[in-house]
Amino acid sequence: MTGQLAPVLMVQGTASSVGKSVLVAGLCRLFARRGIQVAPFKAQNMSNNAAVCPDGGEIGRAQFVQASAAGVRPSVDMNPILLKPQGNTSQVVIRGQMHGATTAADYWCSERRQALWPVVAESLDRLRSNFELVIAEGAGSPAEINLRDRDLVNMQVALHAQADVLLVADIDQGGAFAALLGTWQWLTAAERALVRGFILNKFRGDASLLAPAPSLLEERTGVPVVGVVPYLEDLALPEEDAASLHQRLAVSPKVEIAVIRLPHVANFDEFGPLSMEPGVDVRYVTQPEELRAPDLVILPGTKATIPDLDWLHERGLARRVCWLVEHDTPLLGICGGYQMLGRSVRDPLGLESTQRGMPGLGLFASDTLLAPEKRLARVSGTVYVGLPGLWRDVGGARVEGYEIHVGRTEVSPTPFVQLATHGDGAVSTDGRVAGTYLHGLLESPEIRQRLVKTLAARRGFEWSPDGAPATDPYDLLADTLEATLQLDAVPLLSAR
Numbered sequence: 001m002t003g004q005l006a007p008v009l010m011v012q013g014t015a016s017s018v019g020k021s022v023l024v025a026g027l028c029r030l031f032a033r034r035g036i037q038v039a040p041f042k043a044q045n046m047s048n049n050a051a052v053c054p055d056g057g058e059i060g061r062a063q064f065v066q067a068s069a070a071g072v073r074p075s076v077d078m079n080p081i082l083l084k085p086q087g088n089t090s091q092v093v094i095r096g097q098m099h100g101a102t103t104a105a106d107y108w109c110s111e112r113r114q115a116l117w118p119v120v121a122e123s124l125d126r127l128r129s130n131f132e133l134v135i136a137e138g139a140g141s142p143a144e145i146n147l148r149d150r151d152l153v154n155m156q157v158a159l160h161a162q163a164d165v166l167l168v169a170d171i172d173q174g175g176a177f178a179a180l181l182g183t184w185q186w187l188t189a190a191e192r193a194l195v196r197g198f199i200l201n202k203f204r205g206d207a208s209l210l211a212p213a214p215s216l217l218e219e220r221t222g223v224p225v226v227g228v229v230p231y232l233e234d235l236a237l238p239e240e241d242a243a244s245l246h247q248r249l250a251v252s253p254k255v256e257i258a259v260i261r262l263p264h265v266a267n268f269d270e271f272g273p274l275s276m277e278p279g280v281d282v283r284y285v286t287q288p289e290e291l292r293a294p295d296l297v298i299l300p301g302t303k304a305t306i307p308d309l310d311w312l313h314e315r316g317l318a319r320r321v322c323w324l325v326e327h328d329t330p331l332l333g334i335c336g337g338y339q340m341l342g343r344s345v346r347d348p349l350g351l352e353s354t355q356r357g358m359p360g361l362g363l364f365a366s367d368t369l370l371a372p373e374k375r376l377a378r379v380s381g382t383v384y385v386g387l388p389g390l391w392r393d394v395g396g397a398r399v400e401g402y403e404i405h406v407g408r409t410e411v412s413p414t415p416f417v418q419l420a421t422h423g424d425g426a427v428s429t430d431g432r433v434a435g436t437y438l439h440g441l442l443e444s445p446e447i448r449q450r451l452v453k454t455l456a457a458r459r460g461f462e463w464s465p466d467g468a469p470a471t472d473p474y475d476l477l478a479d480t481l482e483a484t485l486q487l488d489a490v491p492l493l494s495a496r
Contacts, residue, residue, distance in 0.1 A: 007492040008164075026477030029069040032071050043080065044082075049268065051074070056096070086101065089102060143186035164194065184221050199485070229485070258297050259271055259300055286315070333435035367410055377402065380401075398444065417438055
């Protein structure tokens with residue numbers, strides 16, 4: 001598009017975790033199905049779940065999947081500022097590239113805000129120049145009065161774009177009408193004028209029983225309730241942060257997988273597709289006794305490899321994991337978890353923490369050095385054929401994913417995955433231990449389902465995925481929003 005900038009629809013919330021990210025994804029799919037070129041946007045995201053764009057920059061995982069829902073190429077303009085917590089500081093990613101780390105106090109100073117606002121405005125305006133509609137997502141609540149003068153992501157964005165704002169509350173948590181009214185009352189007159197509708201999200205039951213509350217809220221504010229969105233179970237969408245990480249109970253489990261929930265766990269959303277396979281029980285554990293006797297242990301990625309490795313040793317988890325491996329339980333390490341499998345991890349420059357080094361689990365004859373150069377790349381390849389043990393049955397499987405790490409690992413065992421330019425990861429000679437830098441390995445259906453089938457066979461079970469094709473979660477979301485939201489009540493959408 002050229003000339004006039006595209007309009008912006010903005011989804012803000014009364015609090016964190018009210019469902020903003022999911023609603024934006026559903027709206028992106030809804031309007032894309034109507035033939036509208038739509039792009040997601042979130043000025044500033046705080047999450048350790050990141051994804052790598054085709055151009056090599058990283059953005060929040062939520063914006064990446066929102067772009068996928070819209071059917072458009074993800075770009076760093078969709079999430080120009082990403083904060084990735086690591087201990088007492090956060091790594092600052094600006095337009096896809098790392099720009100050091102900062103404490104919360106330093107980040108929220110007025111000078112920092114003044115420097116970052118042009119980044120936000122330029123990225124948003126660039127999207128508005130190239131798309132027909134932008135659906136922006138807020139963060140937390142616009143009524144966080146201690147942060148209003150430093151806002152980069154809520155009403156500052158809405159005022160800049162003169163966006164139509166939908167304010168969302170999670171009715172499943174209770175107090176939704178008070179939260180909507182209270183949030184609206186804290187806004188300035190100019191901000192209130194942009195609020196075009198309220199949404200009650202995650203509702204269970206008969207919506208008619210809400211009367212007369214919606215009409216009373218509209219009488220008080222002049223803003224209509226434009227939708228009551230039902231609680232949708234098992235959408236299998238990526239979670240944004242570890243606070244929302246939960247275990248999905250498997251029905252008649254045949255395979256049990258234990259994922260170590262590290263203190264600084266990152267990109268754990270990649271295990272969502274695994275937990276959605278029938279008969280697969282994915283458990284997140286923090287204590288040695290919780291491991292029990294799983295069919296597979298996974299050490300996931302982390303934003304602070306050495307402190308989390310120290311935590312593994314201190315808790316006795318390292319000793320228990322090694323004991324399980326000795327007794328023929330397979331172990332898979334991904335990214336930071338892969339680094340932990342070797343003899344040592346060193347961080348001489350203090351890139352992730354004040355700890356400069358730590359012994360690894362000693363399962364590989366490898367050493368990892370953390371260095372300033374960050375590897376950001378989308379990659380694809382195949383699992384090596386002829387690997388020992390468990391991994392023999394997944395040999396030749398096609399995999400796609402991304403690398404996002406600062407470490408370099410020197411390793412001698414057999415590589416695990418053959419990428420276009422090099423071999424990645426390692427597999428022990430007995431096949432019990434495997435590691436890779438490749439995130440998204442288990443999001444690839446072929447390797448995931450072949451792995452589950454092999455794990456089930458080791459226990460004497462036959463396993464196969466459900467025969468019926470899975471419903472696309474974004475189509476399900478779009479169908480639900482189409483049926484429950486009165487979009488014509490929102491001025492900029494009335495003709496779309």
